[in-house]
Amino acid sequence: MIKDSAIMKIPGPKPVPVIGWRGNMLQFLRDPLTYLNNAHRTYGSVVAFARGGNSNLLSSVDHCPGTIFAFGSANNQAILTQPDVYQSSPMSSTKLGHTPTTRLLSGIFSMNGDKHRQQRRLMMPAFHKKRIETYRDDMAAMTDRMLESWQAGSQRDVHADMMELTLQIACKTLFGVNVAAGDQNIGAMIEKWIKSNLNPLITAKVDLPGTPYRKFTTLSTQLDNAFHEILERKRKGGDDGDVLSMLIQTRDENGEQMTEDELVGQANILFFAGHETTANALTWTIFLLNRHPDIYERVMQELDSVLGGATPTVEQIGQLELLDRVIKESLRILSPVPFLLRVAMEETELNGYRIPVGTEVIYSPYITHHMPEIYPEPERFSPDRWLTINPSAYEYLPFGAGIRMCIGATFASMEAKLVLAMMLQRYHLALPPDAKVDRSVMITMSPKNGLPVLIQPQKRQYAVHGAALQGNIRELVHV
Numbered sequence: 104m105i106k107d108s109a110i111m112k113i114p115g116p117k118p119v120p121v122i123g124w125r126g127n128m129l130q131f132l133r134d135p136l137t138y139l140n141n142a143h144r145t146y147g148s149v150v151a152f153a154r155g156g157n158s159n160l161l162s163s164v165d166h167c168p169g170t171i172f173a174f175g176s177a178n179n180q181a182i183l184t185q186p187d188v189y190q191s192s193p194m195s196s197t198k199l200g201h202t203p204t205t206r207l208l209s210g211i212f213s214m215n216g217d218k219h220r221q222q223r224r225l226m227m228p229a230f231h232k233k234r235i236e237t238y239r240d241d242m243a244a245m246t247d248r249m250l251e252s253w254q255a256g257s258q259r260d261v262h263a264d265m266m267e268l269t270l271q272i273a274c275k276t277l278f279g280v281n282v283a284a285g286d287q288n289i290g291a292m293i294e295k296w297i298k299s300n301l302n303p304l305i306t307a308k309v310d311l312p313g314t315p316y317r318k319f320t321t322l323s324t325q326l327d328n329a330f331h332e333i334l335e336r337k338r339k340g341g342d343d344g345d346v347l348s349m350l351i352q353t354r355d356e357n358g359e360q361m362t363e364d365e366l367v368g369q370a371n372i373l374f375f376a377g378h379e380t381t382a383n384a385l386t387w388t389i390f391l392l393n394r395h396p397d398i399y400e401r402v403m404q405e406l407d408s409v410l411g412g413a414t415p416t417v418e419q420i421g422q423l424e425l426l427d428r429v430i431k432e433s434l435r436i437l438s439p440v441p442f443l444l445r446v447a448m449e450e451t452e453l454n455g456y457r458i459p460v461g462t463e464v465i466y467s468p469y470i471t472h473h474m475p476e477i478y479p480e481p482e483r484f485s486p487d488r489w490l491t492i493n494p495s496a497y498e499y500l501p502f503g504a505g506i507r508m509c510i511g512a513t514f515a516s517m518e519a520k521l522v523l524a525m526m527l528q529r530y531h532l533a534l535p536p537d538a539k540v541d542r543s544v545m546i547t548m549s550p551k552n553g554l555p556v557l558i559q560p561q562k563r564q565y566a567v568h569g570a571a572l573q574g575n576i577r578e579l580v581h582v
């Protein structure tokens with residue numbers, strides 16, 4: 104049992120009787136955003152909510168003396184500008200030897216220091232603006248196919264639709280795999296693998312037929328094989344114009360390339376990082392527009408004047424200024440990634456508190472984005488606030504900040520604008536009158552039971568249906 108005296112001095116909730124810090128963890132995991140809000144309001148900007156006893160919440164670090172929250176832009180800056188002190192940690196142990204599972208887990212999220220910098224340098228060319236612009240045609244074709252399949256008058260779960268669309272776009276643009284044309288659905292395999300990896304029972308490592316661990320390792324082998332097949336195909340066939348083709352070719356300044364293991368790890372992580380996040384951003388933006396008819400109407404006017412019904416070109420996407428502010432505000436108010444984790448790999452000091460080695464440190468874009476001193480009336484969805492404010496990188500960080508900032512931010516932003524512009528011009532998506540929207544927060548924030556919408560022809564009538572929307576999303580945004 105580690106009881107570091109430093110962590111005991113940081114203010115925070117008492118352990119729950121009998122079960123101790125595990126009780127605090129359970130409360131946090133049940134409803135992370137309420138817990139973060141209460142902790143911030145009650146204890147201030149540095150809060151220890153689990154102390155002692157290898158209290159790992161999310162990392163696999165050894166001898167964890169506790170988990171703390173660090174709130175606000177000054178703490179964000181301290182954490183994100185010292186990446187060698189506050190290191191990224193894999194959510195699951197990668198200390199399993201040289202296996203398919205380790206390969207799949209050892210992408211950029213679990214790398215630090217020189218290795219992280221080298222891999223990031225090798226990945227950057229595939230995410231340069233000019234390269235990303237070449238994905239516009241694939242994104243448009245897949246969106247068009249989805250919209251063709253919708254029928255006016257029907258009700259759909261638009262979150263499920265956005266998950267499917269962003270899966271298809273990710274498979275094509277990241278790996279050159281066309282799921283709609285019958286290629287192996289590697290995206291669905293990754294989804295299944297991620298879900299299986301989140302099953303807490305796999306940590307027991309009971310390797311018998313039918314156990315969660317055996318199912319997980321079998322999935323790992325299948326997924327690993329699928330990646331090797333794709334890589335082999337690409338090595339024979341050259342550049343398919345996708346991200347993975349670029350990663351295979353890129354060399355750093357020393358002439359070094361990614362190894363086969365690194366390519367598998369990075370490919371897997373890219374899908375994981377880019378798929379659900381973008382689907383959630385799209386879903387929340389549709390939801391927010393639907394509940395703010397005045398802004399929705401202005402967005403439609405902008406689409407009419409810039410596009411006049413056409414699919415936007417790359418240049419036109421850059422001209423959709425209001426839509427840009429809408430997405431920026433949506434990412435602020437309903438951040439798809441509401442909190443993130445680091446581990447202090449050396450003893451350090453944060454806002455006057457000593458932080459022992461091994462401490463898990465959680466920083467939160469969500470809490471920062473809802474601070475009234477940075478964003479007056481933070482729960483108000485107000486895209487026009489961006490005409491007059493210019494927050495620092497540590498005050499507005501839906502994509503993180505510093506050397507670990509999201510590599511796919513430009514990619515996601517272009518995809519979101521293109522999909523929304525095409526979808527809104529074609530259909531009016533209305534929440535049914537009895538809609539209930541709850542949030543679900545695991546690593547990302549999504550609508551718990553999907554987002555039901557009635558598909559109607561875009562008849563430019565923007566009244567809100569069902570003024571009394573139900574659900575705990577109302578705690579985050581006035582709707």
Ligand code: HEM
Nearest residue numbers: 376377380381384439440501502503507509510511514515
């Ligand atoms: C709206 C959509 C997205 C959001 C909100 C988002 C959010 C984030 C955040 C908050 C981080 C920083 C994590 C940290 O501090 O450790 C991150 C990192 C990352 N994201 Fe995204 N992301 C999005 C889309 C994408 C896309 C489309 C891709 C790729 C296709 C991508 C690839 C990555 C990668 C590789 C990293 C790790 C960077 C590193 O550790 O150096 N993301 N993302």
